[in-house]
Amino acid sequence: MKLRGVLSGISAAALAVAASLTFAAPASAATWDEWMYTDDANPGGVVRFRADGDVVQLCDIQADGWKVYLRVYDYTQNLYKYDLAVGGNGNCIETRASFGGPYDLREGNVFEFTIWMQQAGNYPSFHDTAYWRNVN
Template identity: 45%
Template sequence: MKISRMITGFAGAGLLTTAALLGAPEAAAADHSVRTNDGDPGGVVYFTEHGDVVQVCDIEADGWAVGVDVYWNGGEYTLKVGGNGNCRSTDASEHDIPENAYVNFRIYLYRSGTPYAYQDTAQWYNDH
């Protein structure tokens, strides 16, 4: 009886893992990503060139929210999200990033009184 419960438990855990992986198609399709610069990163941003898709996610229950500043020659915007497992995204229909341009990303954690903590930056060339 104990062995069958263990096997059922492992099978259930496998299904949960598979469901979790299937639940994040945007992240799997992204061309680029960068995480916050803390020891156990609390935030990640994904960039998919085709469609100018930017997605920022809070990936740790640490009391911090995540922000990303996206900027290029002639434009900029900021996305913010808080709460472990929550994401926010935008695409070309809201923020059209020019083709053949360098795009800069600054990701950071923030909370009251502490803006821009554990920030990291990346620059990618948007050729789509």
Template identity: 40%
Template sequence: MKISKRTRAVGVLATAFALTFGFSGSAMAADHTMNTGDAWGAFGYSGKGEFTEYGDIVKICDIDADGYAVHMRVALDDAYGSLLYNTWVGGEGNCITHRASEGGKLNLPEGKYIGFQFCRYKAEKTSECKNYRFLNDN
């Protein structure tokens, strides 16, 4: 069976469309960005984080080869509220992501404020923290 040039072109365009728009959910930009509280002057942060309300996606990354990991405390209402969960990751370039679809404590309550405390972490101690508070309304 011979395929026409027009049919082939339509197939190529459909594939390009699917690759461009079909995976957009996984590449969706975060609603909120966060960082550790250690940046000053010409020096950058040790960690960066993101919170996407739809799907309760929390991602943190260690972005500095400083011997420290990064730690995030996720709590109800504000950074010092009732603990929902802790997460941490170490090693420059390493990231960890949690989603509501994993269930349990990772499924954050809707319509409530969620607090985040994002810190450097070493020897079971946190330092240079920065606190955030976002309404989880999606």
């Protein structure tokens, strides 16, 4: 009888942990303030931005042989910040203010994010641009 109670308690604890993980996942997925896809019919790349920590993530989301590029420009100060590039379906690159230098985006400024795709030997294609304010 005691064994049944112990097993019952362990099962309840395991379910509670599983439930908390299930509910925690969507909250972490919703941490991006802004996002934008490449401007093709079946987007091959995405950029995501979180103002808290100046986190910028660039991902290649399609197995198509194209690389995804990003240019970050401080529109308020008329100042180039940095470029990123990543290729290969599912691969991402991420920067954050803690990296220092150009990755520490000035609070309150508006930044121009331009995303595009390019295949070796071809001109850049599928550009899209957005202006996001760094406020947190």
